Amino acid sequence: DQQVKQNSPSLSVQEGRISILNCDYTNSMFDYFLWYKKYPAEGPTFLISISSIKDKNEDGRFTVFLNKSAKHLSLHIVPSQPGDSAVYFCAASVGNQFYFGTGTSLTVIP
Amino acid sequence: EAQVTQNPRYLITVTGKKLTVTCSQNMNHEYMSWYRQDPGLGLRQIYYSMNVEVTDKGDVPEGYKVSRKEKRNFPLILESPSPNQTSLYFCASSLIPLDTQETQYFGPGTRLLVL
Numbered sequence: 001d002q003q004v005k006q007n008s009p010s011l012s013v014q015e016g017r018i019s020i021l022n023c024d025y026t027n028s029m030f031d032y033f034l035w036y037k038k039y040p041a042e043g044p045t046f047l048i049s050i051s052s053i054k055d056k057n058e059d060g061r062f063t064v065f066l067n068k069s070a071k072h073l074s075l076h077i078v079p080s081q082p083g084d085s086a087v088y089f090c091a092a093s094v095g096n097q098f099y100f101g102t103g104t105s106l107t108v109i110p
Numbered sequence: 111e112a113q114v115t116q117n118p119r120y121l122i123t124v125t126g127k128k129l130t131v132t133c134s135q136n137m138n139h140e141y142m143s144w145y146r147q148d149p150g151l152g153l154r155q156i157y158y159s160m161n162v163e164v165t166d167k168g169d170v171p172e173g174y175k176v177s178r179k180e181k182r183n184f185p186l187i188l189e190s191p192s193p194n195q196t197s198l199y200f201c202a203s204s205l206i207p208l209d210t211q212e213t214q215y216f217g218p219g220t221r222l223l224v225l
Contacts, residue, residue, distance in 0.1 A: 004152070034213055043114070043200050043216030044153070089152060096160060097168055098143070098214070100153035 003027045004092050006101035014109050019077040021104050023090035026071065030092035030099075035064060035075045038087045038103070047088070048075070080108045112137045114217035116201050122223045123191055131186045131220050133201030141204040142184035143168070143214065144176065146197040153200065159184055160206065191224045198222075 005024045013019045021035075031052045036044035050057040050064045050073075057064050063076045073090055087103045114135045123129055135142065143158035145168075155168030159178040173195055175187040184203075188195060198221050202214040 002151075006152075036216075041218070043202075043218050045216065046213045049213060091153075096141070096158060096166065098155050099169065100145070100155075102150060102152040 004090060004099045004101040006090060006104050008104050010105040012107045012109060013080045015082055016079045019080045019084065019106055021075040021088050021106065023073040023101050024071055025092050027094060029094045032093045033066060033073050034091045036089045036091060038089060044089055082108045082110050084108050114201055114203055114215050116217040116220045118220060119218065120221050122225065124225050125192055126190050129188050129191060131199060133184045133186065133217060134182050135203040136182065137203060137215065139203035140206045143202045144186045145200045145202065147200065148197050193224045196222060196224045
């Protein structure tokens, strides 16, 4: 059973606007959450993370929000750039194990 | 250059023929892990290792073996591959503790087709 879910397989956004990618999880024991970005024919690369004791973490254009009561995670990209076009995976960890979502393909239209 | 390498990158094999996918990292990371990526299922963790001679099952370990005899290498072994193991495989490594900004570095992937 999928413990981390990304319900939107794809998202299109105009350049300069905000991209919001969403992720839901079921396991309340998850203690760390991450976002990875993946280009075709490459491995995922780390983007940003957040501990379960926080509700927000920012890194430049990227901000991750965590709502533990709703078991919901979101990634905001502002402003979106064409180079941001990729597949984004959210992930969660408990102990030494990681669980990934199915990915959201983001297209930023110039 | 800090990297995780996997070999081979592409592999076509037949059911039952044992194969090994190698993974090597040059960052002196303690933690290494294998994932498989399948359409509609995302990445699923197969096995992970906290250090030399320490390995543990992930979410989908059935049909796979691993070993960690050296810190830099973490091969994935399919003793008797079956068509349902056709997938894209990623190796990753990380420093410990895992809840740091360093998190996991992924290899480029190995695409396996089992006929």
